[in-house]
Amino acid sequence: MSKKVRVRFAPSPTGPLHIGGVRTALFNYLFAKKHNGDFVLRIEDTDQNRYVEGAEDYIVKSLNWCGIPFDEGPGKNEKFGPYRQSERKHLYKQYADQLIAEGKAYYAFDTSEELDAHRKQHESEGKTFIYNWHNREKGRLVNSLVLSEEETQAKIDAGDDYVVRFKMLDTKNEGAHGIISTTDMIRGHVSFKKEVLDDKVLFKSDGMPTYHLANIVDDHLMGITHVIRGEEWLPSVPLHIALYQALGWKAPEFAHLPLILKPTGKGKLSKRDGDKLGFPVFPLAWTDPETKEVSIGYKEEGYFPEAVVNFLAFLGWNPGTEQEIFSLNELVNAFDLSKVNKAGARFDPDKTKWFNHHYMQQQLDLELAKEFQAKNILLKDIDVNYIALVVGLIKERATFVSDFWELSHFFFVSPTDYDESASKKAIKDDTADVLNKVIELIKSTEDFTVEHLQTNINGWITDNGIGFGKVMMPLRLALVGALQGPDVFDIMFLIGKAETVKRITALVKTI
Numbered sequence: 001m002s003k004k005v006r007v008r009f010a011p012s013p014t015g016p017l018h019i020g021g022v023r024t025a026l027f028n029y030l031f032a033k034k035h036n037g038d039f040v041l042r043i044e045d046t047d048q049n050r051y052v053e054g055a056e057d058y059i060v061k062s063l064n065w066c067g068i069p070f071d072e073g074p075g076k077n078e079k080f081g082p083y084r085q086s087e088r089k090h091l092y093k094q095y096a097d098q099l100i101a102e103g104k105a106y107y108a109f110d111t112s113e114e115l116d117a118h119r120k121q122h123e124s125e126g127k128t129f130i131y132n133w134h135n136r137e138k139g140r141l142v143n144s145l146v147l148s149e150e151e152t153q154a155k156i157d158a159g160d161d162y163v164v165r166f167k168m169l170d171t172k173n174e175g176a177h178g179i180i181s182t183t184d185m186i187r188g189h190v191s192f193k194k195e196v197l198d199d200k201v202l203f204k205s206d207g208m209p210t211y212h213l214a215n216i217v218d219d220h221l222m223g224i225t226h227v228i229r230g231e232e233w234l235p236s237v238p239l240h241i242a243l244y245q246a247l248g249w250k251a252p253e254f255a256h257l258p259l260i261l262k263p264t265g266k267g268k269l270s271k272r273d274g275d276k277l278g279f280p281v282f283p284l285a286w287t288d289p290e291t292k293e294v295s296i297g298y299k300e301e302g303y304f305p306e307a308v309v310n311f312l313a314f315l316g317w318n319p320g321t322e323q324e325i326f327s328l329n330e331l332v333n334a335f336d337l338s339k340v341n342k343a344g345a346r347f348d349p350d351k352t353k354w355f356n357h358h359y360m361q362q363q364l365d366l367e368l369a370k371e372f373q374a375k376n377i378l379l380k381d382i383d384v385n386y387i388a389l390v391v392g393l394i395k396e397r398a399t400f401v402s403d404f405w406e407l408s409h410f411f412f413v414s415p416t417d418y419d420e421s422a423s424k425k426a427i428k429d430d431t432a433d434v435l436n437k438v439i440e441l442i443k444s445t446e447d448f449t450v451e452h453l454q455t456n457i458n459g460w461i462t463d464n465g466i467g468f469g470k471v472m473m474p475l476r477l478a479l480v481g482a483l484q485g486p487d488v489f490d491i492m493f494l495i496g497k498a499e500t501v502k503r504i505t506a507l508v509k510t511i
Helices: 021-036 055-066 089-101 112-124 149-157 211-221 232-246 271-277 307-311 328-334 350-362 363-375 384-397 401-411 420-426 430-446 451-463 466-479 488-495 497-510
Strands: 006-009 038-041 104-109 163-166 179-184 188-193 203-204 226-230 253-257
Touching: 006 021, 021 038, 021 055, 021 226, 021 253, 021 307, 021 328, 038 055, 055 307, 089 163, 089 203, 089 211, 089 226, 089 232, 089 271, 104 149, 149 466, 163 232, 179 253, 188 232, 203 211, 211 232, 226 232, 232 253, 253 401, 307 328, 307 350, 307 363, 307 488, 350 384, 363 384, 363 401, 363 466, 401 488, 420 466, 430 451, 430 466, 451 466, 451 488, 466 497, 488 497
Parallel strands: 006 038, 226 253
Antiparallel strands: 104 163, 163 203, 179 188
């Protein structure tokens, strides 16, 4: 690639960023970094009616939390700014005017009511109304192709509402057989017949462009070399290519990513699926400014950003090897658009947890302990270094920090009752005598370490020919309140001699 790679992520600030959008941003980021290029954030807010307060800030925070920050964007390294389309609207009209002057676009004055009447008439005849080459000059539609220049200008001067439509097919020069084709970096050769496409609206009399014109102009002016976006934009490719051609510009390379599918594999993943099945679909928590409804995010649910990035990378991309765990740098090195699938990628909530469990094991015990302590008021006065020792013993069985209390509460508070089924299994007629002997052994162990405890108690069991379960099960029950937890000697060491004796004595009193 001789020209410096420049890609853009261009979300609309109409609400929280769905993980499908995060995946698009991630693939753009990976492609840019793989080729030493630039990752640009552009806010496409031309539709002011759908603008949601706080959405832009949410998008920026989400990208930063995921560890895929933009190189250029609003308020950052604004080489080609501004990066909000609402602040660039002065740029678009000149290109709409250029297309009109060159006969490649035209003014259309049809009202919403008139267009609706045309649609209903076509439906009554079993047809679909398309505003394009076959009807735009037949007199039933009101546009500058059928009006004189004077009539057209008079309508504009009178303040009549209008739109500027792109002349998709010029039948005088192309006949009815124009073809637009390109090579998509993921889907290969794609082609479209111009005759079945409508004359899209590019510009409105309120001074705002539609997405299509603004998108093309901004990509050109910002030097975007590759457009990597979701497959829902694939039908827009012929219009965008035709616009590039009409304006005399070189089109960027296109790559359309596969959909992220529901866990069932059927249909596009939505917030409703997350609500129904109990998993997030947003990177961060979002509070709807109108309804005040709170949607949980991956961060608040306890996922590590590295895990989110890792599982998102595998939604549609495959490295072609057995490796599944990738750091961000490894993803950059391995990423290749040719290895992105055409077919939709099924979202697997259990797999996301698998990734998070892996990254849990990579975290520093002390950092996890700080988070654990911050989330549990019962730990506020406990030495964080002690909590870190506990975390080191139980994190292998955890997926989230929120799992820690259930796995470790007995390190911090004595059991107040004992699991009924565990008690029936662990307690026998001579259990009290056995535990009293264990108490003696513990009291006599001066160097109270895991190694010495293990040597003394296991040695006594072996010397006396007692089954290990006969001792270890009631011992665990006394320490934990159930038959669960890490090695009993680790538990005894951490809670200390006095607490260990106290707990065993408490169980003996209940027998």
